Amino acid sequence: MQSVFQGKSFLAEKDFTKDELLYFIDFAAHLKALKQKGIAHQYLKGKNIALLFEKTSTRTRAAFTVAANDLGAHPEFLGANDIQLGTKESTIDTAKVLGSMFDGIEFRGFAQETVETLAQYAGVPVWNGLTDLWHPTQMIADFLTIKEHFGKIAGLNLAYCGDGRNNMANSLLVTGAILGLNVRIVSPKALFPNPEIIALAKSFAKTSGSELVITDDIDQGVLKANIIYTDVWVSMGEESQFAERIELLKPYQVNQAMLEKTQNLDQFIFLHCLPAFHDTQTTYGQKIAELYGLTEMEVTDEVFQGKYAKQFQQAENRMHAIKAIMAATLGNLFIPKV
Incomplete structure (x- = not known):
């Protein structure tokens, strides 16, 4: 069967069940292992990805760019000076235009309403790279890091x-x-x-x-x-x-x-x-x-x-997490139901 995530946007953690979030975390771990072994995983070959940045970024931009390239996609960065979002062109109009040209859109900016409007009108998956309300791609990376260290998440x-x-x-x-x-x-x-x-x-x-x-x-x-x-x-x-x-x-x-x-520094x-x-x-x-x-x-x-500091492993995991999110929502993955 086709992935239940196919065509779905990734806007906030509250939109997903426990099992779905765990799927993203485990899929990120799998893609991390493939990258470390040098095994190609171009689930998005030939796709074009728009990266919209109202807010500046190091990790989010780098992670989306490398993740897209690893997946075989072509990322295009559009910074605050490159887009007319909300100034000369409405978010709805921008969503329709970019959705007709790109296969997926990442947005990092201020208002959660903006990323939700993009998702409503673009007609392609939209991924929240950060808003003032939520930071969902960071969560997949963080909980991947936690699971890597403790072997579990629940109860910590x-x-x-x-x-x-x-x-x-x-x-x-x-x-x-x-x-x-x-x-x-x-x-x-x-x-x-x-x-x-x-x-x-x-x-x-x-x-x-x-x-x-x-x-x-x-x-x-x-x-x-912990x-x-x-x-x-x-x-x-x-x-x-x-x-x-x-x-x-x-x-x-x-x-x-x-x-x-x-x-508790022996488990921390x-x-x-x-x-x-x-x-x-x-x-x-x-x-x-x-x-x-x-x-x-x-x-x-x-x-x-x-x-005890694991923030750089956590930062690397941003890329693996984002790769899992993009592949699951845009990659036409075959996921058999047991």
């Missing part, structure tokens, strides 16, 4: 420490709830997740048995954590809030003392979706140091360079 404890209202917190809370991972959002009360996101995650947790905790108590939040996950304190478009965020989030910096609080990894501000080796880091006196932000260099 993940503590996300930082801004509980951003797309990473949303995605981790909901995806974890679907997959049976216990998720703690460890954040100041002012940055707790949106109540609607919490309610959505709880609805999935009723089925999966996932335990969800939203707390500002660091000791409670990280105790027995994974501590963090992200930048200020997301793209929120730079004016730097001083406020630093004041709120300094206590939630992931450092060696926090790792010790898990009391650290994850970060990157980029990370762990030193002053960037102009951005130098600016923060000059303005606020901080040489490290959401994670210390000691942790980032330490033995």
